[in-house]
Amino acid sequence: MLHNALYIHIPFCARKCRYCDFNSIVSESKVIDRYLCAIEKELCALKDRYVFNTVYIGGGTPSILTEVQMEKLLQNVIRYIPPSEIQEYTVEANPGTLTVDKIRVLKDHMVNRISLGVQSFQDRQLNFLGRIHSGNEARDAFALLRNAGFENINIDMIFGSPGQSHDDWEKDLKTVVELSPEHISTYALTYEEGTLLTRDLENKVIHTLDEYVELEMYKTSIRYLTCNGYNHYEISNFAKEGYECAHNRVYWKNIGYVGVGAGAYSFVDGVRASNEKDVFKYIDGINESKYAKSFSENLELNQYASETVVMSLRLRQGISNNEFYERFGYKIEDQFGNQISSLAKNGLVSYENEILKLTEKGLFVADTVMTEFI
Numbered sequence: 043m044l045h046n047a048l049y050i051h052i053p054f055c056a057r058k059c060r061y062c063d064f065n066s067i068v069s070e071s072k073v074i075d076r077y078l079c080a081i082e083k084e085l086c087a088l089k090d091r092y093v094f095n096t097v098y099i100g101g102g103t104p105s106i107l108t109e110v111q112m113e114k115l116l117q118n119v120i121r122y123i124p125p126s127e128i129q130e131y132t133v134e135a136n137p138g139t140l141t142v143d144k145i146r147v148l149k150d151h152m153v154n155r156i157s158l159g160v161q162s163f164q165d166r167q168l169n170f171l172g173r174i175h176s177g178n179e180a181r182d183a184f185a186l187l188r189n190a191g192f193e194n195i196n197i198d199m200i201f202g203s204p205g206q207s208h209d210d211w212e213k214d215l216k217t218v219v220e221l222s223p224e225h226i227s228t229y230a231l232t233y234e235e236g237t238l239l240t241r242d243l244e245n246k247v248i249h250t251l252d253e254y255v256e257l258e259m260y261k262t263s264i265r266y267l268t269c270n271g272y273n274h275y276e277i278s279n280f281a282k283e284g285y286e287c288a289h290n291r292v293y294w295k296n297i298g299y300v301g302v303g304a305g306a307y308s309f310v311d312g313v314r315a316s317n318e319k320d321v322f323k324y325i326d327g328i329n330e331s332k333y334a335k336s337f338s339e340n341l342e343l344n345q346y347a348s349e350t351v352v353m354s355l356r357l358r359q360g361i362s363n364n365e366f367y368e369r370f371g372y373k374i375e376d377q378f379g380n381q382i383s384s385l386a387k388n389g390l391v392s393y394e395n396e397i398l399k400l401t402e403k404g405l406f407v408a409d410t411v412m413t414e415f416i
């Protein structure tokens with residue numbers, strides 16, 4: 043029996059947001075029903091094989107499920123996964139699809155953390171991003187969750203949209219702090235291949251925000267949120283004390299996890315695998331052979347170590363040599379000595395008291411620093 047994190051992917055959305063390259067489609071309810079049956083089969087196959095400490099249902103938009111569909115999914119989680127071991131149970135929700143009845147279903151089935159995809163409280167930004175909800179609907183959804191007794195809520199925010207001013211972002215930060223969620227994630231807008239946003243960028247319909255302004259927005263997020271009682275514990279994540287996301291910590295520590303659903307990744311005993319990304323192929327694969335893996339690779343030890351360093355550097359606490367040695371049987375500097383010396387000389391990482399971490403300077407160019415360890 044392993045202690046692990048379980049991720050369940052719900053790849054359905056009411057509409058595709060303009061910036062989104064996640065595995066999600068707009069689909070009919072009967073397809074969702076068939077998908078949930080496949081999920082049940084995959085969950086059933088996990089029975090008695092794992093003990094999960096964290097469960098995370100993400101998407102897509104899990105809150106697009108009807109009450110009946112949501113109840114079926116959540117009942118199956120409890121049926122096949124020992125519920126007494128689950129410490130953190132998160133479901134992602136979109137303010138445009140959350141209702142009082144759905145919130146009741148979530149509350150009745152042991153869900154104890156909600157991640158609310160708000161992105162902005164300003165309707166101009168929301169329209170630009172192609173979100174289906176308004177700023178007021180986001181506030182209302184948060185209030186409904188609080189009224190239902192949810193005491194651990196994350197709010198996802200995006201900064202750096204074309205035309206967004208530093209003032210706009212400050213207003214958004216102020217609103218989110220006023221709501222006082224336990225956890226806040228702030229992501230810079232990215233232009234992913236194949237999205238409507240990238241198409242508009244390529245056609246010069248829109249222009250990216252000045253890099254300097256975007257960096258200032260990030261710096262303001264850190265300053266403002268830490269001043270207001272949030273610990274900046276990961277590059278993009280802030281939490282009140284004791285509310286760091288345990289599930290995501292498993293990814294950042296590069297420890298084992300199991301993914302269920304279309305396109306979901308698993309990482310167990312050094313083997314990384316992913317399910318078929320296409321929803322229909324996934325459903326057919328599970329129905330025909332109870333198997334829907336489309337990719338699997340055995341990680342070499344040094345590759346595993348390299349990915350572990352990269353992921354752990356996302357955490358402000360970094361990675362300790364002791365922890366690294368226990369997992370890989372050698373010291374960090376045995377594999378990365380040259381990189382560490384050169385990055386440390388440039389003030390981008392520190393390696394003191396056997397702990398490797400990003401400096402503040404390194405934090406602002408984290409992507410470049412990470413590539414040195416790959």
Ligand code: SF4
Nearest residue numbers: 055058059062101102
């Ligand atoms: S709601 Fe989330 S998953 Fe769905 S389209 Fe928008 S960004 Fe993508």
